[in-house]
Each structure stands twice: as structure tokens, then as C-alpha cells.
Amino acid sequence: MSADLLDFDAALAAYDPVLGLEVHVELNTASKMFCGCANAFGGEPNTQTCPVCLGLPGSLPVVNGKAIESAIRIGLALNCSIASWCRFARKNYFYPDMTKDFQTSQYDEPIAHDGWIDLEVDGETYRIEIERAHMEEDAGKLVHAGGSSGRIGDAEYSLVDYNRAGTPLVEIVTRPITGTGAKAPQVAKAYVSFLRDLMLSLGVSDVRMEQGSLRCDANVSLMPKGATQFGLRTETKNVNSLRSVERALTYEIQRQAALLSSGGRVHQETRHWHEEGYTTPGRSKEQAEDYRYFPEPDLVPVAPRREWVEQLRGTLPELPNVRRERLQAAWGYTDLEMQDAVNAGALDVIEATVAAGATPQSARKWWLTELARRANEAGVDLAALAITPAQVAEVQALVDAGTVNDKLARQVIDGVLAGEGSPADVVVARGLAVVSDDGALSAAVDAAIAANPDVAARIRDGKLQAAGALIGAVMKDMRGQADAGRVRELILQKLG
Incomplete structure (x- = not known):
């Protein structure tokens, strides 16, 4: 006691x-x-x-x-x-x-x-x-x-x-x-x-x-x-x-x-x-x-x-505190962001992801959220996940190019972890690419407007924030694969 x-x-x-x-x-x-x-x-x-x-x-x-x-x-x-x-x-x-x-x-x-x-x-x-x-x-x-x-x-x-x-x-x-x-x-x-x-x-x-x-x-x-x-x-x-x-x-x-x-x-x-x-x-x-x-x-x-x-003596690595200071300065992380990365054991994978072309913030985002959750569920370290830093960088590149959005990117990660190939292979095999075709998007927007006349009326009255509800309806109709930015543009065009 x-x-x-x-x-x-x-x-x-x-x-x-x-x-x-x-x-x-x-x-x-x-x-x-x-x-x-x-x-x-x-x-x-x-x-x-x-x-x-x-x-x-x-x-x-x-x-x-x-x-x-x-x-x-x-x-x-x-x-x-x-x-x-x-x-x-x-x-x-x-x-x-x-x-x-x-x-x-x-x-x-x-x-x-x-x-x-x-x-x-x-x-x-x-x-x-x-x-x-x-x-x-x-x-x-x-x-x-x-x-x-x-x-x-x-x-x-x-x-x-x-x-x-x-x-x-x-x-x-x-x-x-x-x-x-x-x-x-x-x-x-x-x-x-x-x-x-x-x-x-x-x-x-x-x-x-x-x-x-x-x-x-x-x-x-x-x-x-x-x-x-x-x-x-x-x-x-x-x-x-x-x-x-x-x-x-x-x-x-x-x-x-x-x-x-x-x-x-x-x-x-x-x-x-x-x-x-x-x-x-x-x-x-x-x-x-x-x-x-x-x-x-x-x-x-x-x-x-x-x-x-x-x-x-010649085999000694860079001391951990020296390395952290160097990486934090290069990545622009706050003290809290750096400490979170250290506590998660993510420095190595983040560094390799940045080296593969991702930005420091996007690398941190994937490893400390989605992938950290997967590692925790599996009871393994981040580095033991069946996805490489280069593949995480490729997922972010697909997001940056507009091929997938963040929600679809999580499904891409699912596929890579399941052994379905590279991120690009998973996008093709699962049909996950964002739809940017105006014809398909326009039809989906017309359907959303027709189904939500009260929301459409508020947008016509100048309450543009209400467009979010219609965007959500279109995204749901298209299983999250619509280009949200283009959908918003079409809604505002159609509703004046």
C-alpha cells in the first residue's frame, strides 16, 4: 500500500x-x-x-x-x-x-x-x-x-x-x-x-x-x-x-x-x-x-x-536526438507533431515516404492515422505492415493527381494491404478512379437537385453553404467517386 x-x-x-x-x-x-x-x-x-x-x-x-x-x-x-x-x-x-x-x-x-x-x-x-x-x-x-x-x-x-x-x-x-x-x-x-x-x-x-x-x-x-x-x-x-x-x-x-x-x-x-x-x-x-x-x-x-x-566506430549511426532535430527542421513539424511521430515509431517510414516523393505532412497523415490504426489492430509495428513507404507515396500521388480522393485512397490502401498489387493496380482492379466526366456528373447533379428542391431553393437565394448537402447526395449516388470540386461547380452553374 x-x-x-x-x-x-x-x-x-x-x-x-x-x-x-x-x-x-x-x-x-x-x-x-x-x-x-x-x-x-x-x-x-x-x-x-x-x-x-x-x-x-x-x-x-x-x-x-x-x-x-x-x-x-x-x-x-x-x-x-x-x-x-x-x-x-x-x-x-x-x-x-x-x-x-x-x-x-x-x-x-x-x-x-x-x-x-x-x-x-x-x-x-x-x-x-x-x-x-x-x-x-x-x-x-x-x-x-x-x-x-x-x-x-x-x-x-x-x-x-x-x-x-x-x-x-x-x-x-x-x-x-x-x-x-x-x-x-x-x-x-x-x-x-x-x-x-x-x-x-x-x-x-x-x-x-x-x-x-x-x-x-x-x-x-x-x-x-x-x-x-x-x-x-x-x-x-x-x-x-x-x-x-x-x-x-x-x-x-x-x-x-x-x-x-x-x-x-x-x-x-x-x-x-x-x-x-x-x-x-x-x-x-x-x-x-x-x-x-x-x-x-x-x-x-x-x-x-x-x-x-x-x-x-565507423558503423555508428547519427545520434537519435541529432537526427530528430535535422528531420524536424527539414519537415517543418511542430514539437507536438514530431513527438507524435517519435512515439509512434514512425520516423523511419515517414522519412522513406518523403524520400519517395510525398510531402512531410501527407506522409505523416497516412502513417499516423490510417496506417497506425491498421498496425494497432494487427498488433504489429508500422514497418511490419504489408505496404511500403514508396507505395504510400504513390497513394498520395494518386490523390494529388485527382485520380482518387482521400476516401477512395483508404480503399486503395485496403487493396495494397490485401496483396492486390500496387496502388495503381488496385485503382484499376477495383474501379476506384474519381469520375470527372461532365456528362455523368451533370446527370447526377440534376437528380440531386430534383430530389432536394428545398435545398436548391436556398442555394438560389444565395445561401451557397447549402451546396454541401447536394454535393453529399451526388457523392453518395456515385459511391464516393465523383470529383467533389467539379460537382460543386456544376451545382452553382445550374442554380445560378
């Missing part, structure tokens, strides 16, 4: 928050970190396992080279130094979802270290210093059964699925983030959003937060105004949405402030975030020495050649 909270503004008037963010990124390599098992989400429980990822006696791990490449590219994109020599360590603790009772990770010798990024939040720039980005393996997954909530608290028993055990991870750890004040939750949200977009642009992860392939452990502590020593921190574990990162930190700031203001003390512990809007205690938080790290004896050190690192 929710604890006592201090008003957020009052909390920030008395205390300065200090953040520490640990973001776990599951890599999209074909196989796991140390074995050849498939690295795929959603398989039948315990079907993607072998002696290595189950930690059976006598099994020997081998490092996934593609995972090392991805980790180096992530480090370079975060302005990190890349280690010329590093190694793995055993992180010892008991978890039922790790059969080995240790996690193969990196501790004091990470693959990437000492980086930074700059974030802009509400017109202010915040530098986020990266302490390290290190490689490790993920644990399995516990399924709590027999209760109403799916959580351990009311479960009758728990099941273990080891499919995820051994999945390649890169954990990105910040140094303490200070000076954010009341914007601390928004800065944290912006940082995780930046990392999500960066991983997508690098192509190293699908970063589906709802599936756990990007998770944030959000640390926060409070310092009384004017103090220099950090307070005791809590770590809210595995927050799996951008909105929840902001909400969880806001809640923890208010909860900790209420505790401190009443003379209590904050316990250094993990916390569990509940989507209802509060955190609850997990376990007391260990220090690094509690994990009894020691070098992994079954793995050789990793020593990437400088030449290879520089080759990988």
Missing part, C-alpha cells in the same frame, strides 16, 4: 535528489551470451536451454563475439573509452532463477567506461556521466502462480523458466546525477528514452520494455539543502515503461522526504514498483563486496584490437 508522502514541491524545497540509473539492455544476438541456445522471446518454457546456460557441472562457456561487438558499439555511442583488455567475473548470490548461484558479469574491468551524454529537458541541458557499460548474462524468469496478482506475495507456488537465462545483456550505469532538482523524474525518463532510441538506431536490441528487453533500476536518495554528503538510496527494480520511470521516482522522492521530515531514516533497499502508483520494500541492498566477485576462471580475457574498435 502507499506510504505517507510529502507534497512534491515541499519535498524539493527541503531536499536535493541524487539519481543513479542502471539500464539493462538485452541484446538481439541470434544465440545466448555463452552458449549456442536460441536467444528468442516467448518460447515454450525451458525449451531454449542447454548444460551451459543451465550451469550443469562440467559445462564450459564460450563468449558470443557478436555480443562483444554490440557492447563496443554501445560504449562508443555513449562516448565511452573501450577497454583494451577486460575480463568476466562471477557475481555470487542465491537466486532461484540462476541455477549456477552466480551470474557471469563484469565488475571492475568493464568493456566500456567513463562516457557521457547530454540531454535537453524543457530547454535545459543536463550532462549524464556514464560510469561503465558492462557485459553480463540475464537470469531466468520466475512465474508466480496460484494467486490473484501474479506477484510473489499471494502466490501459492512459483515456477522457473530458464529460457531467458544466459541472454546477452549490457548494463549501462551512470555516475550519481545531481543538480536536476524538481526535474529529476523527467530527466530520468528522458535518459531512458534516449537509450531506447539509441539502441534501436544501433540495431543491437528491440528494446521492448513490456517484454523486459530494456529495464531500468532507478536509484534515488535525498540530501538536505546545502548538504554535501549523499543520503541512503533506494533502488526501484525493473521499471518497464518510460512513464513508470518518472512515476516511480516521483513517488520515492515524496516517500523519502516524508520519512526524513518526520525524523525517520531511509533504509538502503530494493523497492518494487506497482503500476497502481507506489513502491514496496524488496530486500536490503547489498554492497559490491557482498557479491564476492572474483575473475571467471572458465573464460579468457577479452582484448579487442584497436583497429577493430575504430572500424566499429
Whole structure:
């Protein structure tokens, strides 16, 4: 249940928050970190396992080279130094979802270290210093059964699925983030959003937060105004949405402030975030020495050649924030329009549609309305729809040429998605072209006037807005295929 909270503004008037963010990124390599098992989400429980990822006696791990490449590219994109020599360590603790009772990770010798990024939040720039980005393996997954909530608290028993055990991870750890004040939750949200977009642009992860392939452990502590020593921190574990990162930190700031203001003390512990809007205690938080790290004896050190690192540097894409600024300036989108496109995951398809000849506004219109609805109904990403950006540009070209109108264009899109060919093929096969022939239009206009004499009389009296009713009647009679502009001209001609 929710604890006592201090008003957020009052909390920030008395205390300065200090953040520490640990973001776990599951890599999209074909196989796991140390074995050849498939690295795929959603398989039948315990079907993607072998002696290595189950930690059976006598099994020997081998490092996934593609995972090392991805980790180096992530480090370079975060302005990190890349280690010329590093190694793995055993992180010892008991978890039922790790059969080995240790996690193969990196501790004091990470693959990437000492980086930074700059974030802009509400017109202010915040530098986020990266302490390290290190490689490790993920644990399995516990399924709590027999209760109403799916959580351990009311479960009758728990099941273990080891499919995820051994999945390649890169954990990105910040140094303490200070000076954010009341914007601390928004800065944290912006940082995780930046990392999500960066991983997508690098192509190293699908970063589906709802599936756990990007998770944030959000640390926060409070310092009384004017103090220099950090307070005791809590770590809210595995927050799996951008909105929840902001909400969880806001809640923890208010909860900790209420505790401190009443003379209590904050316990250094993990916390569990509940989507209802509060955190609850997990376990007391260990220090690094509690994990009894020691070098992994079954793995050789990793020593990437400088030449290879520089080759990988050359593969880095344009940073997401730089790209967004460039595209927004080129397209003339407002901040809200650009944010909508980003949130919908539509930048790539809009950019390709514009490159194929559509205007930025028409490309945005189709992808964020009609096609976004289709993607949502099908439960797929926009890029997975059976229509290409070039075909969307062709649909708009047909509208611009007057061959179809917007309503008919939606039927054209139906045909393309159904596999009936190109937009032009669908127009011909379905007979969707707009009718502009004056003979056919004139007959339809005469019929509409005869059927609506009262409307015709109002138009003759100078009430031209009434023409809309007759235009609608003609469009209905001609199944939406009449040239609406020409119909209006004919109505006004006939009615003086």
C-alpha cells in the first residue's frame, strides 16, 4: 500500500535528489551470451536451454563475439573509452532463477567506461556521466502462480523458466546525477528514452520494455539543502515503461522526504514498483563486496584490437536526438507533431515516404492515422505492415493527381494491404478512379437537385453553404467517386 508522502514541491524545497540509473539492455544476438541456445522471446518454457546456460557441472562457456561487438558499439555511442583488455567475473548470490548461484558479469574491468551524454529537458541541458557499460548474462524468469496478482506475495507456488537465462545483456550505469532538482523524474525518463532510441538506431536490441528487453533500476536518495554528503538510496527494480520511470521516482522522492521530515531514516533497499502508483520494500541492498566477485576462471580475457574498435566506430549511426532535430527542421513539424511521430515509431517510414516523393505532412497523415490504426489492430509495428513507404507515396500521388480522393485512397490502401498489387493496380482492379466526366456528373447533379428542391431553393437565394448537402447526395449516388470540386461547380452553374 502507499506510504505517507510529502507534497512534491515541499519535498524539493527541503531536499536535493541524487539519481543513479542502471539500464539493462538485452541484446538481439541470434544465440545466448555463452552458449549456442536460441536467444528468442516467448518460447515454450525451458525449451531454449542447454548444460551451459543451465550451469550443469562440467559445462564450459564460450563468449558470443557478436555480443562483444554490440557492447563496443554501445560504449562508443555513449562516448565511452573501450577497454583494451577486460575480463568476466562471477557475481555470487542465491537466486532461484540462476541455477549456477552466480551470474557471469563484469565488475571492475568493464568493456566500456567513463562516457557521457547530454540531454535537453524543457530547454535545459543536463550532462549524464556514464560510469561503465558492462557485459553480463540475464537470469531466468520466475512465474508466480496460484494467486490473484501474479506477484510473489499471494502466490501459492512459483515456477522457473530458464529460457531467458544466459541472454546477452549490457548494463549501462551512470555516475550519481545531481543538480536536476524538481526535474529529476523527467530527466530520468528522458535518459531512458534516449537509450531506447539509441539502441534501436544501433540495431543491437528491440528494446521492448513490456517484454523486459530494456529495464531500468532507478536509484534515488535525498540530501538536505546545502548538504554535501549523499543520503541512503533506494533502488526501484525493473521499471518497464518510460512513464513508470518518472512515476516511480516521483513517488520515492515524496516517500523519502516524508520519512526524513518526520525524523525517520531511509533504509538502503530494493523497492518494487506497482503500476497502481507506489513502491514496496524488496530486500536490503547489498554492497559490491557482498557479491564476492572474483575473475571467471572458465573464460579468457577479452582484448579487442584497436583497429577493430575504430572500424566499429565507423558503423555508428547519427545520434537519435541529432537526427530528430535535422528531420524536424527539414519537415517543418511542430514539437507536438514530431513527438507524435517519435512515439509512434514512425520516423523511419515517414522519412522513406518523403524520400519517395510525398510531402512531410501527407506522409505523416497516412502513417499516423490510417496506417497506425491498421498496425494497432494487427498488433504489429508500422514497418511490419504489408505496404511500403514508396507505395504510400504513390497513394498520395494518386490523390494529388485527382485520380482518387482521400476516401477512395483508404480503399486503395485496403487493396495494397490485401496483396492486390500496387496502388495503381488496385485503382484499376477495383474501379476506384474519381469520375470527372461532365456528362455523368451533370446527370447526377440534376437528380440531386430534383430530389432536394428545398435545398436548391436556398442555394438560389444565395445561401451557397447549402451546396454541401447536394454535393453529399451526388457523392453518395456515385459511391464516393465523383470529383467533389467539379460537382460543386456544376451545382452553382445550374442554380445560378
